[in-house]
Amino acid sequence: MTFTADALAGRVAFITGGASGIGFGIAKAFAACGARLTLASRNIEKLTAAKQELEAMGAEVLVVQTDVRSPEAVQNAVQQTLEKFGQLDVMIANAAGNFVVPAEEMSANAWKVVIDIDLNGTFFCAQAAFDALSKSEFGGRFIAISTTRALEGWPGCAHAGAAKAGIMSLCRTLANEWGDRGIRCNTIAPGAIGDTEGVKRIYEDQGVANRQLASIPLGELGKTKDIANAAVFLCSDAGSYITGADIVVDGGRNRTHSGTGYPGKRD
Numbered sequence: 001m002t003f004t005a006d007a008l009a010g011r012v013a014f015i016t017g018g019a020s021g022i023g024f025g026i027a028k029a030f031a032a033c034g035a036r037l038t039l040a041s042r043n044i045e046k047l048t049a050a051k052q053e054l055e056a057m058g059a060e061v062l063v064v065q066t067d068v069r070s071p072e073a074v075q076n077a078v079q080q081t082l083e084k085f086g087q088l089d090v091m092i093a094n095a096a097g098n099f100v101v102p103a104e105e106m107s108a109n110a111w112k113v114v115i116d117i118d119l120n121g122t123f124f125c126a127q128a129a130f131d132a133l134s135k136s137e138f139g140g141r142f143i144a145i146s147t148t149r150a151l152e153g154w155p156g157c158a159h160a161g162a163a164k165a166g167i168m169s170l171c172r173t174l175a176n177e178w179g180d181r182g183i184r185c186n187t188i189a190p191g192a193i194g195d196t197e198g199v200k201r202i203y204e205d206q207g208v209a210n211r212q213l214a215s216i217p218l219g220e221l222g223k224t225k226d227i228a229n230a231a232v233f234l235c236s237d238a239g240s241y242i243t244g245a246d247i248v249v250d251g252g253r254n255r256t257h258s259g260t261g262y263p264g265k266r267d
């Protein structure tokens with residue numbers, strides 16, 4: 001146990017993409033710290049399996065099949081959360097889609113689908129949660145997942161890089177606009193997190209996993225638990241004076257100059 005079992009006691013957290021990867025890692029850490037949870041994602045089988053595992057840990061869990069591209073669907077899932085738990089203290093906009101394709105070959109629809117899920121979906125989550133977060137007795141928390149590639153540029157993932165840069169800007173705006181409501185708005189920037197679909201798609205499937213590993217000063221891929229620990233910290237009382245920040249959790253990768261790991265034309 002990294003944090004105390006009551007670090008998030010009394011809180012209700014809503015996590016998009018919460019049934020797998022980084023989102024499920026956050027859900028498990030939040031359950032271990034006493035939070036009640038809503039998981040929202042598109043896949044009901046994954047949601048059901050995640051709910052069972054979290055309930056076995058003793059957590060109270062609501063799952064709502066949700067596509068974050070629909071503002072109405074997100075609003076409905078938040079409404080169901082309020083009906084079940086009576087409050088919402090934390091919104092974690094984690095759901096994302098991504099795949100590798102060179103910019104000049106990217107179809108208009110491929111660009112649009114990633115912007116829709118990552119950037120538009122994050123905005124819909126923030127807006128749907130605003131009212132409830134502003135009433136949180138703990139001080140509301142809005143967290144979105146970014147990446148250091150957002151500001152460096154992300155060769156092979158122009159759509160996701162642009163979306164994540166937009167997410168960083170959005171959260172900085174919200175930190176300003178919502179500070180007087182007590183809502184802390186931050187992003188977490190994961191590096192290469194080994195046990196995720198993202199690393200499989202972006203590095204392993206492209207045959208660049210070893211190059212990626214070599215660019216990490218700490219010498220190993222991250223784990224979903226590492227991102228979850230940052231999220232617990234931000235959402236606990238210990239994180240109460242942090243807003244408008246981007247918390248980088250990448251083993252130092254953004255401080256190296258060994259390339260992006262993309263099998264590009266000039267590599």
Ligand code: COA
Nearest residue numbers: 096097098099100101107108109110111113114197198201
């Ligand atoms: N390479 C190039 N284009 C791709 C692609 C790939 N690997 N995957 C999807 N696309 C394109 C499709 O061809 C389509 O464009 P088109 O209509 O011009 O052909 C467009 O993207 C939409 O794809 P579609 O499969 O219809 O979208 P979807 O909503 O069903 O799926 C995705 C969403 C594309 C993001 C899908 O990859 C997904 O569900 N991902 C979730 C998991 C994930 O990405 N995890 C990693 C997070 S880092």
